[in-house]
Amino acid sequence: MNYSRLVDILSKKELKVTPQRLAVLEALMQLKTHPTAEEIKDYVRKKNPNLALGTVYNILDTFYEKRIVTKVKTDKDFVRYDMDMHKHHHIYCEECDSIENYYDNELDELLQDYFKKKRIPNFKIKEINLQITGNYIEHKPTKTN
Amino acid sequence: MNYSRLVDILSKKELKVTPQRLAVLEALMQLKTHPTAEEIKDYVRKKNPNLALGTVYNILDTFYEKRIVTKVKTDKDFVRYDMDMHKHHHIYCEECDSIENYYDNELDELLQDYFKKKRIPNFKIKEINLQITGNYIEHKPTKTN
DNA sequence: ATGTCTGCAAAAGCTTTGCAAGTAC
DNA sequence: GTACTTGCAAAGCTTTTGCAGACAT
Numbered sequence: 029m030n031y032s033r034l035v036d037i038l039s040k041k042e043l044k045v046t047p048q049r050l051a052v053l054e055a056l057m058q059l060k061t062h063p064t065a066e067e068i069k070d071y072v073r074k075k076n077p078n079l080a081l082g083t084v085y086n087i088l089d090t091f092y093e094k095r096i097v098t099k100v101k102t103d104k105d106f107v108r109y110d111m112d113m114h115k116h117h118h119i120y121c122e123e124c125d126s127i128e129n130y131y132d133n134e135l136d137e138l139l140q141d142y143f144k145k146k147r148i149p150n151f152k153i154k155e156i157n158l159q160i161t162g163n164y165i166e167h168k169p170t171k172t173n
Numbered sequence: 174m175n176y177s178r179l180v181d182i183l184s185k186k187e188l189k190v191t192p193q194r195l196a197v198l199e200a201l202m203q204l205k206t207h208p209t210a211e212e213i214k215d216y217v218r219k220k221n222p223n224l225a226l227g228t229v230y231n232i233l234d235t236f237y238e239k240r241i242v243t244k245v246k247t248d249k250d251f252v253r254y255d256m257d258m259h260k261h262h263h264i265y266c267e268e269c270d271s272i273e274n275y276y277d278n279e280l281d282e283l284l285q286d287y288f289k290k291k292r293i294p295n296f297k298i299k300e301i302n303l304q305i306t307g308n309y310i311e312h313k314p315t316k317t318n
Numbered sequence: 319a320t321g322t323c324t325g326c327a328a329a330a331g332c333t334t335t336g337c338a339a340g341t342a343c
Numbered sequence: 344g345t346a347c348t349t350g351c352a353a354a355g356c357t358t359t360t361g362c363a364g365a366c367a368t
Contacts, residue, residue: 044342044347065333080350085333087348101246105358106332119296135287142283148275151264154307162299189322189367210358225325230358232323250333251357 041094051076052087053096062100062108062127100127117158130160186239196221197232198241207245207253207272245272262303275305 034053038045055063055071063071069084088109091097100108100118108127115136116129139156179198183190200208200216208216214229233254236242245253245263253272260281261274284301 046342046348048349078350080352081332082334082351083349086335089334090348099248101248103244103246119293121296122299130293132291134291138283138287142280146277146279148264148305150310151266151305152307152310153305154267155305157304157306159302159304160293160296160298160300161302162297165295165297191323191367193324223325225327226357227326227359228324231360234359235323 037096041096043090043094047076048072048079048083049087049090051079052084052091056091056097056109056111062110064106064108066106068109102127115155117160120159120161121164122161123163130158182241186241188235188239192221193217193224193228194232194235196224197229197236201236201242201254201256207255209251209253211251213254247272260300262305264305264307266309267306268308275303 031050034050034057035045037053038049043049051072052068055068059067059071061067065081065084065088068088069079069081072079072084088097091109092099095113097109097111098113100110102108102120102125104125110127110129112129114131116131117135119128119130120126121128135158136156143153143156176195179195179202180190182198183194188194196217197213200213204212204216206212210226210229210233213233214224214226217224217229233242236254237244240258242254242256243258245255247253247265247270249270255272255274257274259276261276262280264273264275265271266273280303281301288298288301
C-alpha cells in the first residue's frame with residue numbers, strides 16, 4: 029500500500045498523521061467489504077496490537093466528519109464504513125449479507141432525466157441512491173469450490 | 174379508527190388480540206411519520222398509560238416477523254417503523270429529518286425495464302428501493318406559520 | 319385450562335465519552 | 344511547547360431477554 033498516498037489523504041484534510049490513522053485508512057482500503065468497526069479493529073491489530081476499539085471509533089468518526097468515509101446502515105445492528113466517495117449505489121445480497129458498490133452513469137442520467145420531468149412537489153432532490161436487494165447466483169457447474 | 178379492521182389484521186396473522194397490540198397498531202396507522210419505538214410508546218400511553226417500552230419493542234418485533242411492519246434505518250440511531258407494505262421508495266428531508274413514502278409506478282417500470290436490459294452479473298434482483306435525499310422547499314410567501 | 323402475552327427490570331451490544339498519558343507538528 | 348490523539352474503562356443508548364403474573368381463546 030502506497031504509504032505516502034495515505035499520508036497525503038490525511039494531511040489534505042488537516043489531520044495529524046498518526047500510525048493508528050494510517051492503519052485504519054489502510055484497513056479501509058484493503059477491506060473492500062464495507063467493514064464494521066469491529067472488523068477494522070481486527071485487521072488493524074495484526075500490525076498494531078494495542079489499538080483500542082474506542083480509538084477505531086474515534087478515528088472513523090473523525091474520518092466521517094472530514095468526509096473520508098461514509099456510513100452505511102443495514103438491517104443488522106452495526107454501522108459499516110465505506111471509503112469510496114464517488115457516487116454509487118448499493119447491492120445487498122440477502123444470502124451472504126454482503127454489500128457491494130454499484131456504479132452506473134447511464135442509470136444516474138436516466139434517473140436525473142426522469143426527475144427533471146417529474147418533480148416531487150416542494151422537494152429539492154440532492155441525491156438519489158438505489159438499494160438493490162437480491163441474491164448472487166451460483167453458477168459454477170463443474171468446478172469445485 | 175376502525176376497530177374491527179385492526180382486529181382483523183391481527184387475527185389473520187394468527188396473533189392474539191390484546192389491547193396493547195391494538196394500541197400499537199393504531200399508533201402505527203395514526204403516526205404516518207415512520208415513528209420510532211419511543212414515539213409509538215408515547216402515543217400509546219395516552220390511552221394505555223402502563224404500557225412498557227419493552228412491550229412496544231416485543232410487539233413491534235412480532236409485527237416485523239409477521240410482516241405487518243418494516244424497519245427503516247436512517248443515519249440516526251434508532252429504527253423507525255413503517256406499516257405500509259406496498260412497494261415504495263423513501264424521501265428523506267435532511268433539514269427536518271423526516272421520511273415520507275414515495276409511490277411511483279412509472280418509475281418502477283422504468284427501473285424494471287432498465288435492469289431487464291442491463292443485468293448485474295451473477296445477481297438476481299429481488300427489489301429496488303430508492304432513497305431520495307434532499308430538502309423541502311418553503312414557499313409560503315405571505316401566510317404565517 | 320393453557321399457551322401466549324405483558325410488565326418490569328436487568329442485561330446485552332454497539333458506540334460515545336472522559337481523562338490521563340503520549341505524540342505530531 | 345502545545346494542541347491534538349490515543350488507550351482504557353466507564354457510561355450511554357437503543358434494543359433484547361427473562362420471568363412471574365395476567366390474559367385471550
